[in-house]
Amino acid sequence: MPRPIHFEIPAGNPERIIGFYSTLFGWKFNKWDSPQDYWLIDTGEGPGINGGLMPRREPGSLTVNTIQVDSLDQSLKVVTGNGGTEVMPKLAVKGIGWLAYCKDPKGTLFGMMQMDPTPLRTVSLPH
Secondary structure: OOOOOEEEEEEOOHHHHHHHHHHHHOOEEEEOOOOOOOEEEEOOOOOOOEEEEEEOOOOOOOOOOEEEOOOHHHHHHHHHHOOOEEEEEEEEEOOOEEEEEEEOOOOOEEEEEEEOOOOOOOOOOOO
């Protein structure tokens, strides 16, 4: 079955966003040797995907990805403590875990999911 293998984050100020995600998730960013500004993102070992960071080319361009975290509550504290905002508070996704949506300091939307099969309610996710 096809799976996502890469993601890209557009950013108006790439250096600031690199600092934010490095602090929040421990991701490593490496400038790619190319004529365009582009950073490869190493998200670590194990299941998951790696990605890229590029300067925002047009207003309103976004990529929404959901990142698995060990503790959603702790990660939300790191988000707000480093200039991000919580857009949708923690909620249960039946049989999967806990989900929240946030924005980084420059307004890029992303989700965080703590896996936990015990939530009993089903939620409708925003479109």
